[in-house]
Structure formats: C-alpha cells, structure tokens
Amino acid sequence: MKKTEPENPGAFSRRTFFKNMGTVAATAATAQVTSVAAELEKVNAEKVIGPNAVPVTLKVNGEKLKLLLEPRVTLLDALRNYSSLTGAKEGCDRATCGACTVLLGDTPIYSCQKLAIEAQGHEITTVEGLAKNEKLSKVQQAFLDKDALQCGYCTPGFVMSVTALLKKNPNLNADDVKHACAGNTCRCGAHPRILQAALKAAGVETASKTEVIDYA
Amino acid sequence: MPNWPAETKYISRSTARVDAPEKVTGKARYSSDIQANGWLYGMILRSKWPAAKIVSVNLDRARQISGIKAAVLARECPFNIRYYGEEIAAVAGSTKQSCLDALRAIEVQAEVRHEFVVNETEARKADSPPVWENSPNAPANPRAHENGSVDTAFPECAAVSEGFYSTPVQIHNPMETAGNTVSWTDDGLTEWSSTQGISSVRDGLAGALKLEHSKVRVITEYMGGGFGAKFGAGVEGVLAAKLSKEAKAPVRLMLTRFDQALAVGNRPSSFQKIKIGALADGTLHAFEAENYGTAGIGAGGDSGGGGGGADIPMPYIYKVPNTRVKQSAVAVNAGAARAFRAPGHPPASFGMESAMDDLAAKLGIDPLELRLKNDPNEIRQREYKLGAEKFGWKEKYHKPGSSKGVVKTGIGCAGAAWPAGGGSRDTHGDAQINPDGSIEIRLGVQDIGTGTRTVIAVVAAEILGLKPEQITVRVGDTNFPPGPGSGGSTTCPSVSPTVFDICTKALQQLQTQSGIADARGANWFAACKKLGVNPLVVRGQWQQGLSADHACGVQFAEVEVDTETGLVTVKKVLAVHDCGLIINKITLESQINGGIIMGMGYALYEERVMDDLSGVVLNPNFETYKLPGIADVPEIEIILINMPERGVIGIGEPATVPTAGAIANAVFNAIGARVGSLPITPAKILAALGKVPPFVTA
C-alpha cells in the first residue's frame, strides 16, 4: 500500500524554507549562517494544531469538503455530521462492525477509527461515490440482484469492502470474500447473499438452494 | 369472501427488493441520518452504578460547555437506579464533542447501594439483595401447571431422561441502535424514529409530552433492524423531544452501541430442569420441568417492575399426557427484557428438542424417529419427511459420538411452531392513482428490513396488472392510514390483504369512472387518462379470508466438532418452512437466512455477560458480544412448503426458533456428549468431553 504524505496545514518543510530563502542563505557570512541555523531550528519544530477546530479539507468522491474540525473528530463523524454524506453508518464507533467502511484510495478502512485530519490528502470514496450518472456499480447491481441486503444498515460498509476486494482481486473466490468481509457485521443475516453478490460481481454465478414444494 | 388469484405473474415469484437502490447507494435516510435544519447532537448520561439513589443532579457546568444548547434530567430527583446504564440526564449540543464534554461535566450526587444482584441463580436465594424494595426477586413457590399425573406416569416409562438446559440473555443488537431525530414545529412535533411501531411511538410521545395525538407525527422511512426491541418512544425518544424543546432546535439522539446492551431490551435467560419419559414404543408419556430466567428488572418498555416475562412454552410443540411445569421469573439488577424475535420460543425449542434427543439416546432410537412418533402436527410431520430426504438424514445418521477421527461430524433436527403470524384487521391504506398512470400506495406500517415495501408492490402489481416497479410505495408515516406495528410476524399477512382490498376497490372505481371495463395492464394508461385532472384516491383495509396464522417449520443441521480444540463449524442447515401463500420468494428466503443465522448466534456465540462484583455488563460491544460473521455462516438450503389455500402467513419468527436446538443436537450427535448450555463454546465442548482439568482453588 502506497502511503501518501497527509497534507498537514502549517507544516513547514525544510525544502520549502530553503526555496523561500533564495540566495540569502547561500551568500551568508558566518554570523548570518548561525542566525539562519537558529531560524531553521524554529521552523522545523512541527506545527501543533488544535485542540480547537482547524480547517480540514477532505476530498470525498472527487469533491473537496472544506470543514472546520477539532482534531478529535473522526472521518466518520466528519462525513455524517459535518456533511450530507450519511451513507457510511455508525454501528459501533469502535472499529468492530464495518458499517463505517470507506476507501482511502483503494484501501478499505474503518472511518470511525480514523481522525478526519489524517484523511486529508487521500482520495476518499464513500458508497455515494460508486454509482456513475445514476447507474449502479457492478457491485451495487449485484447486491440488488442477489438481494444481498435486508434492513440495509450494514450495506454501504459491505459494498465498500467488496468493491475494494474486487478491484484488488478481480478473480476473487468465496474464501477471498470471507477474508475481506470478516470485518463487516450484519445482524439481519444477509451474509449468504452478500457472498453470492460478490461472486456475481466477479462474474461467478451461484444460485440459492431453495425448493418450493406444494403441500396439497 | 375475497380470494387470491390462482394464476399469478408476480405473487409467489421473485421480485427484487424495491428499496434496494436506495440502500445500496447510501441514499436511504435512516433516523440516524436525518439532518433537520439546525440540528443538534443529543447524548444520554447513564448510571455507572447498578443500584443507587440519585439525590441530586447538577447540570449547570454541563450547560456552560461551549456548544451545549439544552440539558434535561431523565427523572425528578430523588429517584432510584436499579441497573447499570439506567438513564440519569441528557444533553444536546452542536457537536458530538460538545456533548461528550458536557456529559463529563454533569455532577451527580448519589447514595450508592452496594447491595445488588446480577446473577439469576443467586437472585433466587432467600437472602439475596432485593431488586425492588419489599418484593422478593422470585416467587417462593411458583405455581405448577399440571396435566394428568406425572408422579404415577414416570414409573410407567421405559426410558426417562433428566437434563439441565440453559440459555443466556441475548441482546437484540440491531445494526442501527435505538434512537430518534426530533423536530418541533409550530404545530407540534415530528419524530424520525428507528422503530417497528410508528403508532406506538406517537402514543408514547403524546402521552409523555401531554400533546394531542394529531400534533405528533412519526416517520420511519428506513430503519436498521429491530427484532422486537423497538416499540414505543423509549426513554431516549422522550428525552430527545425535551431537549429539542429546550434548545428550540431539532435533536438527533441515537444510543451508542455501549448503551444498546444496557437499557433497551433483551431476551430473558432460561434455566430448564427437564425430566422426560417415554413408553417402550417411543410415545412420550411424562414430562416434568422447572424453569426460571431473568427479564432483568422486569419485562416491558421503560421499566418493568417485578419479575414478569421469562416464561416459555413447555413442553413446546409436543403433547404429553402427563405434565407438571413450574416456571418463574427472577428479577436482577439489569435492563428489562423486551420482546425478541419469537419471544419464549427459541429457549423453549432448544430445551425441549435437546431433551428429546437425550431421550432418544436413552431409548436407543434415531431422534428423528422419536419426533415422527410424537409430533402432533401434520404439517411438521410432512416437513420432517421432506427435509430428511433432501438432507440425507438416513445416510448421514450414526449413533452419537460414533463418527471417526478427531473432527467428528453430527446431525440434528428441531421443530418450531409460531402461533401468531396472522393479519391485523387494523391495517389501512390508500392508493392514489394519477391521471398520468402513476400510482402511489401508502400504508402506515414499517419496513424493518423484511421487504414490506416489496410485498406491497408485488400485490398491487398483481391486482392492477402492472409491473412492481410502476408502484410507488410509501410506508412509515403516521400521516398515512394506520397499520399495526411490525411484530409477531404479522406484517406480511396484514399488508397483503389490505393492498389486495385497496387495489381491488381502486380498480373497480377506476373502471367505473373511466368507463373501461378492464383497466388492468394494457388499458391502464388509457383508463387513468380518463380521470381528467384529479387523481383517484381509494382507501382500503384488511379483509378476512386472505391470511391465516400459525406457521410451523423444522430445521436440520450438520456440524463438525474438533474434539481436541472444541471448535464447532456448522456445515449446513436445511430449513423446511411453511408460511401459507408465498408473496415474494426472494425476500422470504432472506428472512429465513436471517432467522437461521440469528439462531446460530444464539447457539454458539451470543451471551450477555454480567460481572457479579461490579454489576456492570461486561460486553456492551461487538468485540465480546459475538455475532456470526460471514466466515461462520453455513451453507443454507431451504424448502418452502407452498400452501396458497391458507392465505398469507408471516415467516420472520418461526425461521429463528428451531436453529439452536438443531445445532445443539448435531453437536450431541457428533461428540456423544451433551452440552446443555448455550452458547456452545469450545470451553463447554472440551468440558463435556472430560478434557478440562478440574479447577482447584489455591
């Protein structure tokens, strides 16, 4: 997984400092060099933000959300309570149920256990960002076709986990799906159909084993 | 008498869930998603003591926290706390963070009581601390219900089995916790509630807030599961309304997952001592049982009082000529029980069906044979036979514990009966047919994930000769014609006849008004056009003759038990269920899958754990309150017994009743030793196999 350096408002890198210094540092006499070194030390001290709200920019589903958030606000909180993106759900707020699953880049994470400020600099995808021009994604369509949902509260999380898996492994099998979705909880019991939907999205057709027998 | 059509295009087939697009795209707005203008976040402060007298509560410092707009008490001081997690106060603020800070700033003066009891076996003892003053935790001499004469019957038996079977307190734990978003208007109050009963919420709110019913509107467009826990306004609903009034802004107050395990219901436990005897030919002859369980401080909504609601039907589905049953509920300092998917039946089925297999072992016969010999119900008899054939029972059956190897396989079965499931005559709805041919059907019922909207669309499409996707279904609003709460597996048999009636009447009126004799199908748009400018609105209600009650069901389970580690894998469950006329097959199958998986959780993983010393719930989370995951779920096969002549019957509850019994019996068949206590954990399996060293106190 490639880690992108999170954008950190206020952090001042050595490079930026030198760029701005231009020719001054290069032509300094000893005394000036010493004072430059002292300046360097000061700006290299990492910028501390918070505890009050700070500007946070989140790129979600291709669009920029410009918010004002305390550092302790989680990504899930930011989505649900500071924007209209309520697709990701709060099921436990303790990284145990997966209802809050979103993608950072191609990587599924629990948004309830990720600080919003640390989600900056990533391409965040939520369930609202999957359908293109009202057309359901392959995974969403498969969930619909296989009735891989009941109350629907866990559904966004599962859809994100399966979407991420399918991208990483287009030839997924049942074991892959279980491994990828073990971190998603469903109380209604849609699991068998979620498995079928994931396989269908990968082009593998399965059928529920149901027989209807007339009593009479 | 109305009749369902004999030939159908949509009924009994499979139509995709009509609200699936909203759910898979995140467009569906649940009560926890509502973002009313200027809304505030609400949060509840709960008691950290299992027993205390709250003398005073100071909200001043909490009110001063930046962002806090309201703070209210749950009750007038002084008041008693009787369980860990009981509500004390609530706050509303512009952010979650301000609420968290405010809760920590609330000052509570309490006289903490160190006398409390959370263990039901301890609570029964005469010297146990009383949960309610001047009231014993359990009746000293519970009444016995008797039939025939057990004392003379037992000696007549060729085989008698005695066993002890227990089930834990189970927490509903729907994915969406309990809660509401509340907004006061000039006219009254709107509450978006995560509920199974919009009318019950309205009733509760109106009463608590002294409002006229007509001023209270409850909306539940989508809700994230209930399983019986979500009826009534709840303490949290009333608190949200009070906060909203004080703050003059909408308030969204959802319980946390932690809170969910403490205060909004659970399934009572059971401790069943069963003695069962049969004659030489296998006929059940005598049955004696003593059972007790806890419904917390009592059964009911906000607080029960006393110890009601832990009784279970015994000897469940079997008719035994000589019986004696004594049951009692035990009060403990824990949250009150609430109805939970087939109340009383899963523990009853588990205990009884375990006893049956133990008796079969004593008799030396196949437990399926014992059931066929004794099950009085014709439908279940048929279900057992059909299921056994498909399952391969005869080929797979072996004597308990006789399979070879370290990993042993076993099979088991169990039966269910669900007496309810009939329709409610208090179901109303209307249809609005527009001149452009669009149609909207409105019912004041809920879709709790069962597929109610789809059922409505399917029945309407069938009667009107349209496609289900042409029907706009609106549910979950007390502004719509009223319907029953979603419980008892009654929703499908309530709405189906109602929609039948609405659409039959609407069709007649449309035909009359348009002059077109048959307005269905191809003639629909022409007929509608003739309406002119005004839509046609037709009201209907539930009609007799299209639904029935009482569903059965049997389930077969195949398990593997690793006898060295105690780990259990359920390989397969075959469910054979009847529910009268099948309205929509694909959503029906999902209901059965869900019931089985919930039953499997009950059998193998779920248990509310209380700590005796501190009185707290130790596992108010998904980490140690364990729900089945996708890797635990077995292969599920379903046989649906089609009985269209009976009309529509519900399925939600019967589907979860026999699963634990079937799995427990399969485990017994695999290892030849009985684990009579749910959940069946590796620890209990290893103990049953005699592999656990005895505990020696230091």
Next chain:
Amino acid sequence: MKAFEYATAHSTDSARQLVADKGAYLAGGNDLLGLLKDYLVSANILVNIKSLPGLDKIEPGKNSWTIGSLVTVAQIEDDAHIKKVFPGLHEAASEVASQQIRNVATVGGNLAQHSRCWYFRHRDTVCLKKDGDLCYARNGENRYHSLFTGNSCISPVVSSLATIFASFDATAIVLRDGKETRMNMAELYHRAWENPLAHNSLTNGDLILRVEIPTSRPRSAYLQASDKHMFDWALVSCAAAAEVVDGKLKSPRVALGSISPVPHQVEAANQFLDGKVLDEATATQAADLILKDAKPLEHNAYKVPLAHALIRRTLLKLKGDA
C-alpha cells in the same frame, strides 16, 4: 474522546519532544483511538509518527530481515517473500483482526497494544491496571485470561505478532531516551509480568523502530483458536519456528499467546525438541512441558487442552509437505 492537540513529527527527536510526558504516539490508531474514546488513557497531544522516515520498509537480509515498525499488518500479509521466508509470520498477520484493521495497523502498534481484558477495557471497573485495588477477573469472569501470571493482574498479551516473533527469537529495536535499545519478546513484555500496571516494557516516550527477524529458522507456523472463525481474538495462539535438518529439529522455539502477560515459552521444551524427530510423540511431550506449570482459573481451564492441541498441530506443521 477528550480534546487534544495534534502534530506530525518528521524526526524521532521532535516526536519525543512533542509527546513529552502527557502525549501519545499515533500510528494506525486502532488501539489508541479506542482507548481515548473510552477514557482509558489520557493524551493532551497526539503525535503522528507515520511520517517518520525509514520506518516503513520490509528489508530482506541474508542473516536477518528488518521490518520497520510502521509497516502495516496488511503489507506483511501481502508480501510474497515473507510468505516464503517466514510462513508463520504470514499466517499470523493474515489472522489479525479484519481487513480494515490490517490495512492501517502497524507492527509497532500491534506489539504495543494495551490489554484486551474486559475489565481493563470497561470504563466503569477500576482494576489493577487502572491503578485500582483489585483484579476483578481473578475471582470473576476469567474465561479469556492467563494460565501463567507473575503478579496479581491476570490479563494476557494478545499480540499475534509478538507470539510469532517470539518463536523466531526476533528483536525489537526501541528508541529510548535517544538511544536504540534491543529487546527480545520476553524483554519487551517482561514488565507486564512483574507489574500489574504495565501492558509491556515500554515506558513513556519509548518508540519501537523496527523488528529484526533472524533467518535461521526457515520453517515456521502459526495457529490460533477463536470462538468465531474470523475477526475474533484468539483464545490461545501458538507459533513455532525451527530449522529441520535430516528430519530433525534444530533450534526449535515454541511460543504461546493469550495465556500469559508475556509470549509464553518454556526453555526446557525448546531444549527437549532440539535434535528430535518431529512426530506426535515428541510434539505431545513438548506440549506437556510447555503447559506443565499452568495454573488455570475458574473459567479458563479449557485453555490447557486447547493449547496442547495447538502446540502439537503447530509443531507438526513444521514438517511441511514432506
């Protein structure tokens, strides 16, 4: 969570300075954020260490590999080379929690994670680890707790990576007061054995930099048993590593997790196995030795036969597909 400041450190010096005595390092955040949400720990500043240079690599080597403390568990699981060279490590990584957690969880965080004892984790039971007077689990609900204890707290170490690292005789390099300190797994958890307040031997400001794994044990295996099939803490976990020469074990090490505050190893068992042919009989004897001094509590005695089975099976997995 209580309010906190936040800063991203770009050097270990500034990280240490920023954390001072009341701050906390933030890597993946799975454990820390949960602890903060339940007010189990306090931190006035969270110092993001994910930008510290040079700590996020998996570096192969002839005699030992080095895994940076910021490497995620998912990276370990997905690394084809690790799967070949340290198969036990691959297995352990693949069973950690869930995919979503593995994607952000770091090696350092996994090793440093706090106790999962439900009394410790409960906001309203003030147990020994929270400076209370009492271990509630000892006479209470102890089904998940230790068979071996060194002090009154009976909470076991649950890091799966610690278990497998112990079998490799891996070393954690910890930056303490500006100096690199080497700790094997026994040393990394020793303080938890001695002191009920401790989760491991790390003290305020310590930062795990990397783990060095010797390549001297080309055969390795890991197994865990849980109530559920996936995403469930281990009831018991077992790791074994060795070289196998002419069918005989060389330098074998067997470690158990979730049954002691430290990864449980019995030197006598390792010595017994050394030079032996691996079969049911030797595996059984080794298991007996490893569990000999187990002191079960009222509800966790099942862990003894369970551990016994896991030890035998993990050892026999070292035979490979021969």
